[in-house]
Amino acid sequence: xxxxxxxxxxxxxxxxxxxxxxxxxxxxxxxxxxxxxxxxxxxxxxxxxxxxxxxxxxxxxxxxxxxxxxxxxxxxxxxxxxxxxxxxxxxxxxxxxxxxxxxxxxxxxxxxxxxxxxxxxxxxxxxxxxxxxxxxxxxxxxxxxxxxxxxxxxxxxxxxxxxxxxxxxxxxxxxxxxxxxxxxxxxxxxxxxxxxxxxxxxxxxxxxxxxxxxxxxxxxxxxxxxxxxxxxxxxxxxxxxxxxxxxx
Amino acid sequence: xxxxxxxxxxxxxxxxxxxxxxxxxxxxxxxxxxxxxxxxxxxxxxxxxxxxxxxxxxxxxxxxxxxxxxxxxxxxxxxxxxxxxxxxxxxxxxxxxxxxxxxxxxxxxxxxxxxxxxxxxxxxxxxxxxxxxxxxxxxxxxxxxxxxxxxxxxxxxxxxxxxxxxxxxxxxxxxxxxxxxxxxxxxxxxxxxxxxxxxxxxxxxxxxxxxxxxxxxxxxxxxxxxxxxxxxxxxxxxxxxxxxxxxx
Amino acid sequence: xxxxxxxxxxxxxxxxxxxxxxxxxxxxxxxxxxxxxxxxxxxxxxxxxxxxxxxxxxxxxxxxxxxxxxxxxxxxxxxxxxxxxxxxxxxxxxxxxxxxxxxxxxxxxxxxxxxxxxxxxxxxxxxxxxxxxxxxxxxxxxxxxxxxxxxxxxxxxxxxxxxxxxxxxxxxxxxxxxxxxxxxxxxxxxxxxxxxxxxxxxxxxxxxxxxxxxxxxxxxxxxxxxxxxxxxxxxxxxxxxxxxxxxx
Numbered sequence: 001x002x003x004x005x006x007x008x009x010x011x012x013x014x015x016x017x018x019x020x021x022x023x024x025x026x027x028x029x030x031x032x033x034x035x036x037x038x039x040x041x042x043x044x045x046x047x048x049x050x051x052x053x054x055x056x057x058x059x060x061x062x063x064x065x066x067x068x069x070x071x072x073x074x075x076x077x078x079x080x081x082x083x084x085x086x087x088x089x090x091x092x093x094x095x096x097x098x099x100x101x102x103x104x105x106x107x108x109x110x111x112x113x114x115x116x117x118x119x120x121x122x123x124x125x126x127x128x129x130x131x132x133x134x135x136x137x138x139x140x141x142x143x144x145x146x147x148x149x150x151x152x153x154x155x156x157x158x159x160x161x162x163x164x165x166x167x168x169x170x171x172x173x174x175x176x177x178x179x180x181x182x183x184x185x186x187x188x189x190x191x192x193x194x195x196x197x198x199x200x201x202x203x204x205x206x207x208x209x210x211x212x213x214x215x216x217x218x219x220x221x222x223x224x225x226x227x228x229x230x231x232x233x234x235x236x237x238x239x240x241x242x243x244x245x246x247x248x
Numbered sequence: 249x250x251x252x253x254x255x256x257x258x259x260x261x262x263x264x265x266x267x268x269x270x271x272x273x274x275x276x277x278x279x280x281x282x283x284x285x286x287x288x289x290x291x292x293x294x295x296x297x298x299x300x301x302x303x304x305x306x307x308x309x310x311x312x313x314x315x316x317x318x319x320x321x322x323x324x325x326x327x328x329x330x331x332x333x334x335x336x337x338x339x340x341x342x343x344x345x346x347x348x349x350x351x352x353x354x355x356x357x358x359x360x361x362x363x364x365x366x367x368x369x370x371x372x373x374x375x376x377x378x379x380x381x382x383x384x385x386x387x388x389x390x391x392x393x394x395x396x397x398x399x400x401x402x403x404x405x406x407x408x409x410x411x412x413x414x415x416x417x418x419x420x421x422x423x424x425x426x427x428x429x430x431x432x433x434x435x436x437x438x439x440x441x442x443x444x445x446x447x448x449x450x451x452x453x454x455x456x457x458x459x460x461x462x463x464x465x466x467x468x469x470x471x472x473x474x475x476x477x478x479x480x481x482x483x484x485x486x487x488x489x490x491x492x493x494x495x496x
Numbered sequence: 497x498x499x500x501x502x503x504x505x506x507x508x509x510x511x512x513x514x515x516x517x518x519x520x521x522x523x524x525x526x527x528x529x530x531x532x533x534x535x536x537x538x539x540x541x542x543x544x545x546x547x548x549x550x551x552x553x554x555x556x557x558x559x560x561x562x563x564x565x566x567x568x569x570x571x572x573x574x575x576x577x578x579x580x581x582x583x584x585x586x587x588x589x590x591x592x593x594x595x596x597x598x599x600x601x602x603x604x605x606x607x608x609x610x611x612x613x614x615x616x617x618x619x620x621x622x623x624x625x626x627x628x629x630x631x632x633x634x635x636x637x638x639x640x641x642x643x644x645x646x647x648x649x650x651x652x653x654x655x656x657x658x659x660x661x662x663x664x665x666x667x668x669x670x671x672x673x674x675x676x677x678x679x680x681x682x683x684x685x686x687x688x689x690x691x692x693x694x695x696x697x698x699x700x701x702x703x704x705x706x707x708x709x710x711x712x713x714x715x716x717x718x719x720x721x722x723x724x725x726x727x728x729x730x731x732x733x734x735x736x737x738x739x740x741x742x743x744x
Contacts, residue, residue: 256663257663258663259507259530259532259533259534260532260534260662260663261532261546261660261662261663262502262531262532262546262549262550263662264530265500265529265530265531265532265550266531266550266553268529269498269500269529269550269553269554269555269558270553272498272527272529272554272555273553273554273555276527276555280529289663289664290720318696318720319697320695320696320697321694321695321696321697321698322695322697324697368710369694369695369707370695370696370707370708370709370710370715371709371710374553374710375710
């Protein structure tokens, strides 16, 4: 079985290692994979976007733990969800907004026998999410975590915008190729980009262009350079889709 | 079996991966978990603090490798220790100061049959600590590493101070809740903080306050902000505990 | 079986985690080890240097995936190579230059049954290198990936220069101890260094000197300080070897 971790904890502190210690104490044979621990602190929307672009590359029945949790210690619910053949364990603050499909079954985690004790009020990643995920990976049925709920927090899918900037400075938008009609173009950071290329290699070095990225979204890239730096845009920046002329 | 790693190697260099290669060559089925590789270079006290706040969340018999080793190549001893049901492998420079209990059994590692050869003078993490830990995880008795010693290096536990700043800017002190009598307050970075809250969520956004953190120490936090930046304090900064007035 | 990963992806993006998900979907019991994900973006030579200094510490038959791939989507070939008892999977751009020995067998990866589908044009790490490596780790013979080739890209081994700066500011050169004859010295960053010490500990704190590093190369170090900062040299900087006087 596989458990993945997506948090805003960073890697300098021992928090991630501690969660893994708790997991392996319950599920010694599980494979633990880090998706990322460098989501911007408290950024629920970017977490939701990263998770939705990553989880489907794992085998079915993978348990995904998400801990970006500005409300830890408040009455926000911890939840577990079965959706699209995967399992998710997270605070109910919208981080699962883009992975819960229509048939998703969501449960309010209340079964304290699955928790680590004593339960802290500041580190539910260690005391609730890690042990519950480990038990689920070991075969505990998801129905045993608590009552089913029908109102998990959902963030609205944002309008055309920059989802993330990646390490290479590629600008990952939430536009799909079908959002661009022939002749239309993307206006971002003061420039218009109309040509959709197939690969990085097709672009000339130093050329700014749009490609269909590896998760199916349109990315604005500068071949072997940083598009984000060049255009001075950041995560969340708005994008305008300009329609083509009537003559087309 | 589990082996954890705590070093100041960072993640850009191949040093950590190389240690894992050596471990898996000896103990192919071990689970390796990173606690952190981003302890400030050569900082023995912070390493000791991080390790003591993390190791107990791993199952008993976990082998913890610690390599923060400014004296590598000098006559400082490599040691292995059994304490509190866990095993530690480290240079004898004080990094184990806060994990060795009264009943700890400490051994001077001298058995070269457990080393990697040729033995370098600059990377004992690869040539001594990793292979010795792997052999211990495989069942080699700790008594076979070398002679028992009774004088491992111990750093004195520091007075009231900042142990670490975490990724969120939370100021982790070495004060316990019982160090704060009713009416007393904590003086740090020019401000006095008297109120101990239970959770992050209880504090107003932007409010500076003290909470009992997830490892039982008092932390100074700024809800959804960086307390360390606001107070301009760093790891090691002194803290004053001001006693309450006689009238209480 | 072990699969290692060496990329320039960084750890903030989900790219590395996604590759691990693909690997574990094919080879559920493999041990995955990160060598580094922080090679400078697109830097083929530094990648080749890091890989050559790390791979030999893993057990034979380890499969090493290397994805530093500025030409992804171009006609550059994906290759798999058996060399020195290890297996390498990488783009054919020179990243394997320093690990392919005389007896290396190199294959052009063309067998699409080993790929992930649909095949993207921008993320061959996920769609070609990860699944092919997982199949090789599972026992698929390397001859089944495609036709053998005899002309893999090879970068010339650079002249005396700085290979890398590590996290401690140590300057890792590509000089071997035998490159320094008695009386000769190393000229770098405006200073001459003639004395070769055995260990960090032998140098006085603050002393700049040369040692034989853990992978057999000469390193310029400043004991408990950053030699790279002091000398203001970076990766790739040239080094001069000054021969000793005729009188020796």
